[in-house]
Amino acid sequence: MVNILISSVKGGVGKSTVTAELVSSLKRTNEKYSYIDLDFQGDPMYETSINENAVVTVIDTPPGMSENLARWQQSADILVIPTLMTARDMIPLQTMRDIVKVNFTGQTLYVLNRWDRFNASKDFVTWFNQLPDTDNRVLLPQSTVFARASEYQESVVTFAKRSPAAVAVMEMVNKVRRMAGLPEESIL
Ligand SMILES: Nc1ncnc2c1ncn2[C@@H]1O[C@H](COP(=O)(O)OP(=O)(O)O)[C@@H](O)[C@H]1O
Numbered sequence: 377m378v379n380i381l382i383s384s385v386k387g388g389v390g391k392s393t394v395t396a397e398l399v400s401s402l403k404r405t406n407e408k409y410s411y412i413d414l415d416f417q418g419d420p421m422y423e424t425s426i427n428e429n430a431v432v433t434v435i436d437t438p439p440g441m442s443e444n445l446a447r448w449q450q451s452a453d454i455l456v457i458p459t460l461m462t463a464r465d466m467i468p469l470q471t472m473r474d475i476v477k478v479n480f481t482g483q484t485l486y487v488l489n490r491w492d493r494f495n496a497s498k499d500f501v502t503w504f505n506q507l508p509d510t511d512n513r514v515l516l517p518q519s520t521v522f523a524r525a526s527e528y529q530e531s532v533v534t535f536a537k538r539s540p541a542a543v544a545v546m547e548m549v550n551k552v553r554r555m556a557g558l559p560e561e562s563i564l
């Protein structure tokens with residue numbers, strides 16, 4: 377069983393969005409999965425569901441630096457860290473990296489979220505690019521498709537198939553699926 381933890385110390389960076397898209401992909405391909413929502417403040421697309429035969433468990437987490445964060449990381453195999461790309465995201469992401477360094481030994485994927493040329497700070501990009509272990513990354517564009525799809529409790533992949541958001545999400549879910557040893561989902 378592969379545990380995938382979606383986590384960041386900062387809220388509003390896309391944890392629940394990323395989680396919902398991962399679960400949607402697993403659902404579309406009939407994978408056996410469990411989904412656990414540890415963030416009771418959120419408004420998730422899916423309800424927590426446990427499958428005894430699950431090959432993969434997807435876990436969404438609340439923001440903040442709880443003691444639990446360390447414990448959850450210790451039992452994760454794959455850590456997905458969404459972040460925005462503004463100058464104000466550098467310190468929270470560094471804090472997250474410090475916690476990860478102590479508690480996590482598995483594979484990490486960075487999701488650079490809400491990307492567009494206006495809200496990606498040069499300072500962030502320069503800093504992020506010189507970090508030693510951030511090659512495994514994927515960009516998700518800033519797009520109203522995310523909010524519109526979630527109004528219908530739908531994945532952007534089925535809601536707006538040909539949108540840049542859907543293409544980027546497919547790349548993201550397939551990266552995670554490869555990391556978890558699952559077959560890729562083919563593009564519709
Ligand atoms: N790439 C994106 N473009 C536009 N809006 C986004 C994007 N990613 C997330 N959002 C929106 O930002 C808000 C916060 O995202 P959410 O996934 O709930 O963050 P978190 O779980 O980290 O608090 C939501 O309203 C979501 O629809």
Ligand SMILES: [Mg+2]
Nearest residue numbers: 391392415418
């Ligand atoms: Mg959330």
